[in-house]
Amino acid sequence: MIELSRQPLLKAENLSKSFGGIHAVREVSFAVARGQIKGIIGPNGAGKTTLFNLITGFYAADAGAIYFNGRSLNNLVPHQVAERGVARTFQNVELFDRMTVLENVMVGRHPKTRAGFISAAFSLSKARKEESGIRDKAMEILNFIGLSERAADPSTSLPFGFQRVLEIGRALATDPLLLLLDEPASGLNAGETRELGRLIGRIRDKGITVVLVEHDMSLTMEVCDEILVMDYGRTLAEGSPREIQQDPEVIAAYLGEEPFA
Numbered sequence: 001m002i003e004l005s006r007q008p009l010l011k012a013e014n015l016s017k018s019f020g021g022i023h024a025v026r027e028v029s030f031a032v033a034r035g036q037i038k039g040i041i042g043p044n045g046a047g048k049t050t051l052f053n054l055i056t057g058f059y060a061a062d063a064g065a066i067y068f069n070g071r072s073l074n075n076l077v078p079h080q081v082a083e084r085g086v087a088r089t090f091q092n093v094e095l096f097d098r099m100t101v102l103e104n105v106m107v108g109r110h111p112k113t114r115a116g117f118i119s120a121a122f123s124l125s126k127a128r129k130e131e132s133g134i135r136d137k138a139m140e141i142l143n144f145i146g147l148s149e150r151a152a153d154p155s156t157s158l159p160f161g162f163q164r165v166l167e168i169g170r171a172l173a174t175d176p177l178l179l180l181l182d183e184p185a186s187g188l189n190a191g192e193t194r195e196l197g198r199l200i201g202r203i204r205d206k207g208i209t210v211v212l213v214e215h216d217m218s219l220t221m222e223v224c225d226e227i228l229v230m231d232y233g234r235t236l237a238e239g240s241p242r243e244i245q246q247d248p249e250v251i252a253a254y255l256g257e258e259p260f261a
């Protein structure tokens with residue numbers, strides 16, 4: 001056990017993925033320690049989302065290896081990766097429109113039930129019968145993310161910022177060891193972004209390791225313990241927020257964008 005807890009929770013070694021002639025991810029290696037909030041930043045098209053898709057089994061890597069909690073994730077499909085304890089949110093909010101706020105979180109719970117992954121709606125109806133505990137657990141999560149008063153509302157009635165938070169709630173319903181967030185602050189105003197930063201901190205305080213892909217520099221610099229900078233599919237730099245802010249290569253890659261303004 002001691003051995004395992006000393007290992008990084010997530011380790012990527014020389015990961016590569018191309019689409020036709022585009023090298024979306026090129027020989028990227030990094031590690032995420034348990035209990036860490038790791039940021040991944042980089043200009044649009046740098047390969048950040050592709051990296052998440054490789055980790056979560058949405059894409060198979062052309063080369064390289066991914067280890068999670070001491071075991072290889074290579075060749076697993078998304079639901080198998082989820083079952084190992086990796087949850088994610090998407091760059092574009094993906095909620096179930098016809099379900100309530102509570103049901104959206106209950107659906108997130110289904111990998112933990114016998115209902116399986118057949119279809120979200122089918123799983124929900126089975127999940128309802130399967131465990132009354134699912135509802136309690138989902139309510140607990142809504143309390144945690146501050147949406148319990150909206151439990152019975154249709155998810156589409158939520159303001160956009162709350163829809164993003166709900167998507168995080170659904171990811172938390174799987175009881176993940178690792179949570180991957182893909183630009184969770186995009187579309188949020190400054191106040192909502194600060195609130196999100198506090199939520200991410202509280203998620204980490206529950207013992208969940210977080211990888212945050214983000215465009216919002218103030219959020220990234222504030223909440224992350226360590227940051228990986230990608231550019232054209234490659235690792236440009238890796239270090240503490242302070243080191244990254246002072247790195248000449250990072251500053252050069254962002255010239256004109258004023259990332260740290």
Ligand SMILES: Nc1ncnc2c1ncn2[C@@H]1O[C@H](COP(=O)(O)OP(=O)(O)O)[C@@H](O)[C@H]1O
Pocket residue numbers: 019022023024042043044045046047048049050051
């Ligand atoms: N499914 C795909 N098919 C073709 N090209 C893709 C696909 N996914 C990503 N890409 C390309 O890979 C590169 C990296 O994209 P992406 O990982 O989405 O970057 P980021 O999330 O950093 O903005 C881009 O050039 C993008 O167009």
Ligand SMILES: [Mg+2]
Pocket residue numbers: 048049050091
């Ligand atoms: Mg992206």
